[in-house]
Amino acid sequence: MSLNQQQNLFQTIQRLLRMGATSNAKNLITKLHPTDIASIIPLFPAEDQDCILSYLYDIKKIADIFSRLGSSFLKNYLKNHQDYARMAKILEMVASDDRADLLKELDDVDAQALLSLMTQDNSSEVSALLQYQETTAGALMSTEIFKLTEEMTVQNAIKTLREAHKAETIYYIYVVDELNNLKGVISLPQLFRAKDDSLLKELMFNDVVRVTVDESQQEVARLVSEYDFVALPVVDTNNKLMGVITVDDVIDVIQETAQEHAMKMGQASISDVEGDGGLRGIRKKLASYMIIFLGGLIICEVITDFYQWLPPEGIFAGFIPIILRFTGLIARQMSTISIYEMSQGLFLPKRVFRILIGQLCSTAIIGFFSSLTVVVYAFFRFHDNFKLSLAIVISLFFAMFISVLAGFFIPYFLRKIRIDLTHATGPVVNFFLDILTLLLYFGTLIRIVK
C-alpha cells in the first residue's frame, strides 16, 4: 500500500467507526490483508485499535498482524489488557522465528508468563531459538519444517502434504533419515510430476545447499540470491535438520545490510537515526575527527614552517583545511541521515527533532574536545597569537552547528524542488557551507585579531 492509499483507508475506517457503522467497518476490515491492517492500526487511538482487532475472528490473521507490529505494540497491548492467556494462544500461531523475535524484546516477566501458557512444544521451540546469536542463521530460521523420510512414496508424500497444518510455507520438501539427518531435497513441481509409487529417495537431489546454525546471515543472503532459492535448510554441526530460512526473512537481511552499507558510505550509521548510538557512537566518530585534526595540524606546520615568505598573518590559512574537512564530514553524515529518513518515509517532525537534538549534542561534545585541542596547540605553537586561536575556536564551533542544519535540511529542499538528491547533495551542500563557514571564519578573525 502506498502512503496515499494508507491515508485513505485510515480515514474511511475512522469515519465508519465514528458513525457507528459497525457492520460496514467489520466487512471492510475482515477483507483486508494483515499487512494493510498492521500498517494503519498504529494511527488509531487505543480503543479503536481494540475495536478493529475484535472484528477479526481469524486468530491466524490476528497473529500475523501482531508479528508485523513488533514487540513495542505487543508490550503496550499486554500492559492495557493483561490478557496473557489469549495472547499466548495468538502467539502460538505466529511462525517460530517471528515469535522468538517478539518475545526477545519483551520484559523477562512478560516473556516468561507467555511462555508458561504455551504448549510444551511451542515454548521449548522458542527457548531454543532465543539462544542463537542475533546475526546467525539460527536466529533467522523457523523451526516449522515440512520434512519426510526417504522410504515414503510420492502418493503418500502428497497425502501428508495435504494434511500438514503447521507448515505455513511449503516450497521444498526436505528428506531426512530416522535420525533427522538431512539427506535430500525435492521441489514441489518435481514431486508433482513424479509417478505415484516412486520413492522420495529416488527423486531427491542429494547435494543439498545448507547452512549451519552459526553461519552468518550475510552468507545466507548470498546463497539464497546466488542460487535463486526460496528457502534454505539449516542444520547443526552433526547435519541434523534444525530449521528453515525463508526468502522473506532473507530480503529483510539484504535490505538492512544495504542500508547499513549506504549509511557507512556516507560516514553515518543506522544508530544515528535509531538514537541508540550514545557515547559509543561519539567515540567511533571522534576517531574520524582526530584524523582530520592531525592532518590539519600537519598542514598548518607545513604552511607556517616551510614557507617563511608568508607574512605572519598568513598562518590563518593553515586552519582552512581543518574547518572545511570538519564541516564537510558533518554535512555528509547529516545528508546521509536525511536522505535515509526520506527514503524510509520517516521524515516526520517529532523524529526530525529528536535526531537533530541528538546530532547537535554529539557535535557539541566533539566540538568541545576539538576546540580544546586547538587552544592547546595554538598556545604552544603561536603563544604570541592567542587571538588567532580564539577566532578559530569560535568559528569552528559555530561552523559545526551550521553544518548539522545545512547537511540535514538542504537535501530536503533539493527534494522539494525535485533535484536528484543523492548526486547533487554533496556539491550543493558544500557550496553553501563553504561560503558561510569562511565568511564566519574571516568575520571572526577580523573582529578579534585586527
Next chain:
Amino acid sequence: MSLNQQQNLFQTIQRLLRMGATSNAKNLITKLHPTDIASIIPLFPAEDQDCILSYLYDIKKIADIFSRLGSSFLKNYLKNHQDYARMAKILEMVASDDRADLLKELDDVDAQALLSLMTQDNSSEVSALLQYQETTAGALMSTEIFKLTEEMTVQNAIKTLREAHKAETIYYIYVVDELNNLKGVISLPQLFRAKDDSLLKELMFNDVVRVTVDESQQEVARLVSEYDFVALPVVDTNNKLMGVITVDDVIDVIQETAQEHAMKMGQASISDVEGDGGLRGIRKKLASYMIIFLGGLIICEVITDFYQWLPPEGIFAGFIPIILRFTGLIARQMSTISIYEMSQGLFLPKRVFRILIGQLCSTAIIGFFSSLTVVVYAFFRFHDNFKLSLAIVISLFFAMFISVLAGFFIPYFLRKIRIDLTHATGPVVNFFLDILTLLLYFGTLIRIVK
C-alpha cells in the same frame, strides 16, 4: 559456493580433464548444481567448456547454465559453434523473462535467427516481452503462469497441477475468468487443506495485490518485501493476467537498487565501473565540479575583497577550498568505486587497469576545463599576478591525478590491514591527500611566485 570452493572445484575438474578421466569428470559434473557449473565454466578454455557442456544430458540444466552465464557467453558460443538449431531448443527451456534478457543483448541477426527456429508460442512470447521498457514490471515478468478457472474443484486443480509441465515455479495459483481477467489467488497450503469438491472461487482471496505491466520495478520490490510475497501477478490496464514476477528476480532488483544508491551516496555510479558512462558521465560530473568551482571563486572574492588587511600574497588562501573540495570529491568517487569492486569480488588487475584509465581520462578532461576557467578568472581578476594562476593550474591538475590513485588504492590497503573500510576510508584518504596536495600547492607556488 565461496571463492575458495569454486577454486577447488575448478582445479579438480581441470585435473580430471587433463588426466582423461572422462567418466569421473562426467560423474562429478552431472551432480553439480547449475549455478556452480555456471560459476566455474568461464574459468576454462573454450574446448574444455564444450567438453563440460557435452557431459550434461539434461537439456533443462544446460538451459539453466546458459541463462546464468548471460548473453556475452551465448554470443561467443554461437560464434564458435554456429549451431543455431540446438541453441534455439536450449533457449526454449529457459524461463521467458530470462530468455528475453538473453536475446535482447545479442546482435539482431543472431536474435532473429534463434527466434525463427523456436515454436510460434515461444518466439511470440519473447517478442512481446522485448517491447516493455527496461525498468518496468513487464520487463521483469515471466509469461509462464499457472492459472486456473473459478469453477474448477480442488481435486481437479491438484490433478492439473501435477500435469503442468511448463510452470517451473508454482507458489500461488492464480484464478482467472474465461476472459483471462485476474479474479483471485490461492496459496498452495490453502489448496491442499481444502476439501476435494470445493470450488476454487469459494477458496480464493479476491483482493489480489497486483501490478500493471508498466509499474516500476522499485514498486514491485516494495510490494514483495512489504507483503512477504514469493510471487506477484502482473496485469495489463484491463486487468488481464499477463505474467508473474518471482521473488528471485525481485532480489536482483533490490540488490541493484541498493548498489546504485550506495554508489550515488559516494557521488559515483555503476556506469563508472561498467565503462559505459562516456561523455554523458563526464557531463553529469562536470556539473558537480562547476558548483565547487563557483563556490570557490565566491570564497576567493570574499577573501580578497572584504578583508583588505590581508597582504597581497594572501589571496593564495582563496584557492585552498577549491583544491580541497576537488580532491575530496574525486577521492570520494574513487573510494566508492574501489569499495564496490572489492565487495563484488571484481578487484582484478585487468578491470582495475581499465577503470583507472577511464577515470584518469575523464579527470583529465574535467581538469582541462577547470584549469581554463582558473586562467580566465585569474587573468581578469589578478592580471598583475599571472604566476599565481599558473601555480594553481599546475597543482590543481596534478592533485586531481593523485586523488584518483589515492582514492582508489587506499581502501585496498586499508582492507589488507583489516580496517573497517567504509567508515575509515573518508578521513584516512583525506588525511594523506590534503597533506600531499597542499605540499604540492605551496611547493609550486614557492617555485613559481617567489
